[in-house]
Amino acid sequence: MLNKSKSNRINGYYVFGKNNSKLVRDLLDKFDLDRYDTIPLGGVKFNWITRSSDIDWNRFDSNFQILNHIFNEKQVSNKGLLLKNLRTYFKSKSNILLQKFLPETYLLDNLIDRINFKKNFQQNSLWICKPVGLSCGKEIFLFRSEEQLENHLKQYQQRDLYSNRLVQRYIENPLLINQQKFDIRTYFLCICLSNDVLCFACQTGYLRLSMYQFNLEDLNKFIHLTNQTIQNKDENFPLKKNMTGMTIEEFNEYFNDVIQPNMMGLDKDWVIHQLPKQITNILHQVAYAIRNQLTIQEGCFGYYGVDILIDEKLNCWLLEINSGPTLDMTNQALEKVIPMCLNEAI
Numbered sequence: 001m002l003n004k005s006k007s008n009r010i011n012g013y014y015v016f017g018k019n020n021s022k023l024v025r026d027l028l029d030k031f032d033l034d035r036y037d038t039i040p041l042g043g044v045k046f047n048w049i050t051r052s053s054d055i056d057w058n059r060f061d062s063n064f065q066i067l068n069h070i071f072n073e074k075q076v077s078n079k080g081l082l083l084k085n086l087r088t089y090f091k092s093k094s095n096i097l098l099q100k101f102l103p104e105t106y107l108l109d110n111l112i113d114r115i116n117f118k119k120n121f122q123q124n125s126l127w128i129c130k131p132v133g134l135s136c137g138k139e140i141f142l143f144r145s146e147e148q149l150e151n152h153l154k155q156y157q158q159r160d161l162y163s164n165r166l167v168q169r170y171i172e173n174p175l176l177i178n179q180q181k182f183d184i185r186t187y188f189l190c191i192c193l194s195n196d197v198l199c200f201a202c203q204t205g206y207l208r209l210s211m212y213q214f215n216l217e218d219l220n221k222f223i224h225l226t227n228q229t230i231q232n233k234d235e236n237f238p239l240k241k242n243m244t245g246m247t248i249e250e251f252n253e254y255f256n257d258v259i260q261p262n263m264m265g266l267d268k269d270w271v272i273h274q275l276p277k278q279i280t281n282i283l284h285q286v287a288y289a290i291r292n293q294l295t296i297q298e299g300c301f302g303y304y305g306v307d308i309l310i311d312e313k314l315n316c317w318l319l320e321i322n323s324g325p326t327l328d329m330t331n332q333a334l335e336k337v338i339p340m341c342l343n344e345a346i
Helices: 021-028 079-091 111-120 146-158 237-244 248-262 275-290 332-345
Strands: 010-016 034-036 044-049 105-107 127-131 141-143 165-169 180-192 197-201 206-213 245-247 301-310 316-323
Touching (some): 010 021, 079 105, 105 111, 141 146, 180 275, 180 332, 206 237, 206 248, 245 248, 245 332, 275 316
Parallel strands (some): 010 034
Antiparallel strands (some): 105 165, 301 316
């Protein structure tokens, strides 16, 4: 989807893909760039392509063009590769540090991991299984026994669906809002320079809440998976959609009113003053783990969605990082936060 010709360089922008392209165009219209709905000969300065698979990397001109993907960004967004990169980075430090923010995780296609999982698995403990290369909650399931795990895997194999998966110990003591589970969607920006990558952690985000009360005995995915792609498949979503999102400011108010009074020695506004520091520290570790794994081409950048869970002791856990995070605004909180964060990144 790119053209490369030094003689016909155009100071414009081109947006391709279905992930709320109107929002991207509206933001880019604020800059001194002409809009192109088809790529002119020679290409344009700023290119926003929803899917990296639609990019012809041989046509990318790093001396002129800006592109919203990094060539091998799977080192960040693929759950299996990110796990390997984090393990490699922390091997020289201490795996105890990694265990402070990454739930216990095993790759099912790795023999050593599979053995360690069987050794550490306890019957009736709750785990979650995820494909390493998919997002939006696709093919994710919870299980309490090895038999349940194997039955699910056999079903996917029979349907010839995605095979590489990991299992992760489920955080059974999440912090709740009105007895509902939530996680935080924030963003991670990686910008390729001439010989390095510069990373930024977004200092805000939004909460994604389940529509139903938290219950460890009920493995209904609408209780445990809070992303909007899952929640909007529930028949009650049209009526409750605004209950599935919350801004950080709204979360801070709830925290101060309901949670903080029950926590000894904790100051108010923890959400505003302390939470961003914890998330930034996690992404700082991620940046060091992946910086030497990325193919650096000046002009490339990655805008990634980061999912963070907070437990009842206020520990932050990294759940996953996704490329091409959704820009669809399905509730009022997202309408406030998504344009603000994307505008800041651009």
